[in-house]
């Protein structure tokens with residue numbers, strides 16, 4: 001019973017590092033390195049959302065949490081909520097959440113650490129016969145990555161009421177583009193009946209442990225990032241239309257080369273973002289017809305822009321809309337005149353695929369994490385922690401719009417993520433899981 005536990009009793013609750021690492025590596029057998037031609041590696045992981053491998057990892061999550069005394073709720077987005085009853089159940093659970101899906105060339109820690117650390121928390125509570133005041137839960141959010149179905153943090157976004165269920169269900173997979181999210185949910189047996197909403201599955205709070213996915217903690221020898229918020233980002237699809245023509249017979253002046261225009265747009269977005277202290281990236285590029293001897297007349301590219309302040313993202317978006325139109329019209333931009341000419345322009349159009357404004361996490365949750373870090377790290381805590389803003393999006397972005405939320409970061413080697421080389425040491429994973437556990441039991445008493 002946590003209310004009756006003093007500081008010493010609370011601090012004596014300890015995660016089991018080996019058990020946590022076993023769960024991480026055991027569940028990584030449900031994945032493949034074969035997707036999109038990548039080779040399997042020792043640390044890598046490819047488990048696209050709602051794939052057969054994801055189904056197996058989900059089944060493991062359901063079975064394991066039920067064996068630990070949890071009740072399972074599966075909603076219409078396939079989000080899986082495992083809830084461990086408290087002493088009193090007239091208030092909502094405090095949740096730990098993250099995701100079991102990965103990037104096509106992902107690692108074993110992004111998302112997976114957060115879910116397995118939640119399972120480890122349940123195991124510790126069971127080992128020590130702890131009864132929390134209110135229920136506690138662990139949630140596996142569907143399609144956080146946005147890699148297979150191209151909206152990131154999709155299902156926490158539906159749960160929070162920011163993304164319509166119909167939009168989410170109709171999403172088509174990026175590659176090869178036949179299945180929809182709802183058809184895949186049905187196929188693997190995870191289309192639940194409970195509405196995907198805060199009202200149907202309320203929470204008291206949401207805590208998420210995640211690898212930093214950047215270099216700051218490692219380079220400053222810190223163990224724990226106390227995450228105070230998340231930077232803003234927006235995703236677009238940019239369609240550029242020129243004209244297909246013969247590569248051997250068409251002079252440069254007579255081409256409307258959609259790929260050359262797109263190449264200039266990508267370079268220019270990089271320069272515009274640099275000027276504003278922001279980021280701009282293209283990760284998907286499709287061109288048609290895709291023939292060596294035909295100048296491509298049609299190109300679509302993804303564009304992801306990010307900055308800590310919403311106002312910076314607004315200004316960058318305005319720059320990009322105006323300047324891409326100038327590039328398509330054949331104007332000289334960035335001193336590059338090659339490509340479309342005013343006589344042979346391309347057309348450019350944009351769709352906004354997802355919008356994630358800057359987020360500030362809740363002071364009570366940040367406080368719980370700070371106290372938890374002090375408990376886990378002892379007298380060195382101040383030296384070993386730092387406050388930071390997340391560069392990446394996480395499900396906590398959407399939970400924060402409904403319930404008090406915050407995050408805990410642990411270092412990752414060379415700051416690399418979305419790459420099979422992604423790696424966090426067992427010790428660092430365990431320290432993060434310990435802070436997570438301590439934050440939850442402290443929040444439950446608050």
Ligand code: GLV
Nearest residue numbers: 144152392393394
């Ligand atoms: C989502 O997780 C992102 O940061 O792209």
Ligand code: MN
Nearest residue numbers: 110111144210
């Ligand atoms: Mn993640």
Ligand code: MN
Nearest residue numbers: 103110145418
């Ligand atoms: Mn990710």
Ligand code: MN
Nearest residue numbers: 144392393394
């Ligand atoms: Mn993410």
